[in-house]
Amino acid sequence: MIHTQxxxxxxxxxxxxxxxxxxxGRVEEPEAHRLMDHALALGVNTVDTANTYGWRVHKGHTEEVIGRWLAQRPGRRDQVVLATKVGDPMGDGPNDQGLSARNIVASCEASLRRLGTDHIDLYQMHHVDRSVGWDEVWQAMDLLVGQGKVRYVGSSNFAGWDIASAQEAARRRHTLGLVSEQCVYNLVTRHAELEVIPAAVANGLGVLVWSPLHGGLLSGVLRKTREHDAVKSAQGRAAEALARHRDTVEAYEKLCAEHGTDPAQAGLAWTLERPGVSAAVIGPRTEQHLDGALAALTTPLPEPLRAGMERLFPPIGRGGQAPDAWLS
Structure with a gap:
């Protein structure tokens, strides 16, 4: 496994x-524990979750599953970089969501209890909350860092200007501020190239990419559908996108076949190669899925395949950062 700062x-x-x-809901607890065992054995030392995950059972369920896994073996917690998130609704009350100081602190305490740990390595704001001033947000986060309950603070689904605003407020307080942004980024959805990734890099943030295969759209969905093996890729965002991009996806799967490469491996490898990207957040359901992702990390894309992918899924405008991408 390759590691990076x-x-x-x-x-x-x-x-x-x-x-x-x-x-x-999709991966039951025994298999989830086996997946985490396998990931750690492969050198995958970073686990990402959120306080709302597990909602198919109940919100907070996934943190509980991870907590029971951590408790199985002494010293395991020290091997893991543990990331979770705050901000999405956890209840029906008016203060059960968002980035108020009250909710940030209360949600952190609740996550620590579910995870069975005394600290969170990376505490991420799940979405920006523009109804709350940054001084209030940083007051709460600085309190948690000062108490040793949080090591680093990250963002998720922020715009470029949100990252800049958050960092400017942190600088005024002489604190570290954000250290990472987790954003959606893949061949189909390349908007992050315009401002989010440039803003993150300019402010010293690592970039964690979620949905690097667009919810399964780039994982060989057409072949899997023919073979009755599509699960996640036949649902949600991937199914909606397939209706718009079917011809392109068909050409993509054909291109990968011509190069003897699995579509999922190619799509993930492309994302990992992109400038500014620190890591890709993957959601495997089996150990085999995890092994396939590892192959994407260790097998460079052949240039003809990479060029073909860029032709099928071109960047926005002229490519690159805004505003140059928009210039005609």
Whole structure:
């Protein structure tokens, strides 16, 4: 496994991050524990979750699953970079969501209890909350860092200007501020290239990519459908996107076949090669899925395949960063 520093910090994370959104409902607890065992054995030292994950059972279920796994073996917690998130609704009350100081602190305490640990390595704001001022957000986060309950703070699904605003407020307080941004980025959805990734790099943030295969759209969905093997790729965002991009996806799968490469491996390898990307958050349902992701990390894309992928899924505008991407 290849490890890298997370942005401007000294924290080293695996370039593949084990995402846990499928735990509970799609991956039951015994298999989830086996997946985490397998990931750790392969050197995947970073586990990403959120306080709302596991909602198919109940919100918080996934953190509980991870907590029971951590408790199985002494010393395991020290081997893992543990990331979770705050901000999405955890209840029906008016203060059960968002980035108020009250909710940040209360949610952290609840996550620590479910995870069975005394600290969170990377505490991420799940979405920006523009109804709350940054001084309030940083007051809460600085409190948690000062208490030793949080090591680093990250963002998720922020715009480029949100990252800049958050960092400017942190600088005024003479604190570290954000160390990472977790954003959606893949061949189909390349908007992050315009401002989010440039803003992250300019401010010293690592970039964690979620949905590197667009919810399974780039994993060989047409072949899997023919073979009656499509699960995640036949649902949700991938199914909606397939209706719009079927011809392109068909050409993509044909291109990968011509190069003897699995579509999922090619799509993930492309994302991991992109400038500014620290790691990809993957959501495997089986150990075999995890092994396939590892192959994407260790097998460079042949240039003819990479060029063909760029032709099928071109960047926005002229490519590159805004505003140059928009210039005609």
């Amino acid at each position: 997370l942005g401007r910090t000294g924290l080293r994370i695996s370039r593949l991050v084990l995402g846990t959104v499928n735990f509970g």
